[in-house]
Amino acid sequence: MKEVVQSLLAQMHRNNPDLCFEIHFWDGEKNKYGDGEPKTVLKFNTEKSVKRVFSDGYLGFGEEYMNGNIDIEGDFQEPLKIAFDPAFENLKLSLLHKLKVLKNDVATRDTLRRTPENIQYHYDLGNDFYKLWLDKSMTYSCAYFKNETDTLEEAQQQKYEHICRKLLLKAGDTLIDVGCGWGGMMFYAVKHYGVKATGCTLSKQQYAYILEKIKQENLQDSVTVLLKDYRTITGQYDKFVSIGMFEHVGKKFIPTFFDHVQNLLKPKGIGLLHTIGKDTASSPDEWTMKYIFPGGYIPVIDEILNAMGRRKLNFVDVENLRLHYSMTLDEWSRRYETHVDDVRKLFDERFVRMWRLFLNGSSVGFRFGNTRLFQIAFTHGLNNEYPLTREFIYGE
Template identity: 40%
Template sequence: MITLTKTIDKALVKAFLKNISDQTFTVVFWDKESYKFGEGESKFEIVIHNFPHKKELFANPSTALAEAYMAGDIELVGNLQDIVESIMRHKNSFLNESKLLTMLGKCRPVGKRTSERDIAHHYDIGNDFYALWLDPTMSYSCAYFKTGSDSLYEAQMNKIHHILKKLNLKEGQTLLDIGCGWGYLAIEAAKKYKVKVLGITLSKEQLKKVEERIKHEGLQNLVTVKLMDYRDLEKSGLKFDRVVSVGMAEHVGKANLPLYFKNVNAILRETGLFLLHNITDVLETEVDGFISKYIFPGGYIPSLREELYIAAELGFHTMDIESLRLHYMKTLMHWAERFEGNMDKIRTMFDNKFIRMWRLYLNACAAAFHYAKVDVHQILLVKGNNNQLPLTRQYMYDMPSNRFTPKP
């Protein structure tokens, strides 16, 4: 016998899911009853064992549904990336209800201790985990696919050399890598261009791996890495000819963006180049609830216009802007495939909730770069006027003929 409560629950589910996707799909309820939304063949199924409470659902549907998926209360049967994309494409779905950041109270500065905790939450999960599904360089940012047949490793090497080309490096110069990750860009810069590199990070796990790589390559005289907050750069007294920051500005927070650029400006020599590579949004909006709570606490995706505005206020000249949106979609698809391909090993490290959380994160992000408003941009800035740069952009695309193969 169907109880009144379950009848009401089903009505809530149907009302919520009515405008969730632009594709035909089927819902299978907890009592095995099924209901089809749309006409024709179903493209996917939503199997519901337990549905979020109405209060949680309408307070933050993204978080509520993600938590239900992580707990196994909801199963999504079909290609996960395609399912999320179908939700993004429907103009009335909850994923298209981005809230503009209009109140200063939502944009409070992030302190150093909070930044350290937030970085550790994501990046100190363990080097062994990341090594399973990243490429051999352990580059955890958008790759650069020159051809449709590029492997993930080739595309990440393309990205590294593309960035180094844009920086127009010369032997003997100094380079600062803010948020250096596992250090491969810094090592490649030293090996190919004979520049002196300092990499800074807040991740102890990353620091350990970079130090191992520096020693392995015998580059102690050219590459140094340290645990350092970007807010300490201005008072450090250091000066650099070039600065690069890949996938780090997203961790700064909206309120701290001007401070971030101020510190870069303080340590960059006149006529120096700054290459900023990060995820951007079209408008200044709140971060998705699931991502901010479980994946990147403290994160904020800047808009391209606010970064350019802040840079201009400090006297930076914008030399070049390149969108890599579809490159990031392909990168995330590679990561998701490698993640699933190493599932036996990952299951020995983490529980099912963690695995489902990361599966959702990787596939949802791939969907977002394919169909949502997010992008990823490489912005090349110069401090003051630099009249020594090539007149055309061709130098940025003359890829080096010798590729470095990582040592085992």
């Protein structure tokens, strides 16, 4: 088994000569790949850990790392880039692994009954946990960096402004925010544009946080939050937004989602969908779907646009913020490690490792893989009054 790993890594190094790393095996043998000082040391502490990577791919790697059977010293992201090397991507995974993936997909499909437990699994870990590494607005979605030197706080506020401009928000507009998180978008739109905002979430902790903030800032007349599934919301709104929620909908319910968008958005109203997606279909990241986003599904861009078009939701602007999300995740990772001892006071070491891998692996996926971040602005029916150029988005 060790010889197979060595052969595979040698091939990967030929494909990526700039990579410089060391591999340490359970029996004390060490191999170095590349010239100069290694950026990373990847340690296989047991023979089983190697077998798991070959039988179960990234799922096996992730579980073995969580359990302490694999360690990474130095640049954590460097060995994760290997997952996107053709030599690794073309590994034939076992039939047993494929059956596990199918079983997990069936078990976590996002039905109306199961959706709350899927959301609470991720978002109800506790506001104290997310406060450790999110920005002050508690925004858990891709930021918008105008410069590489922007702080996370600046970049998140810039994201909200970017969206508000695409929505052509104006005073008095009614705005529905589906999957509103901790309310960052609603509070920004109310304070800067004078809209009346309604948001929905399935997270009890997010709901409680928003209610308290509404009270603290005396925004009872401007902000409403609902502890509801979006599929149960009625009424019509001038503007629609959904940021980082669509990934939880599931492939089966993409048509249902846009049916409800069509019902919620007034004719000629403007909407914006901010979602992770892909350019082309590819195998799902089973580890992330099992441990981080059960019931989730990363859609291909044409799935989204076709479903929208069939419901007269006409897209007017599509933007890919792939690198912005990688930068956001890197900043989250930095903050996470700064407060990792505080995380350990809340959760065990397996959880600490799980989130370290999630944040770093996601950043690598956006930078080197097939993961994208799409912002899709659209109108309900043709709206010939939408600006002809994008200058209105970038003007002061």
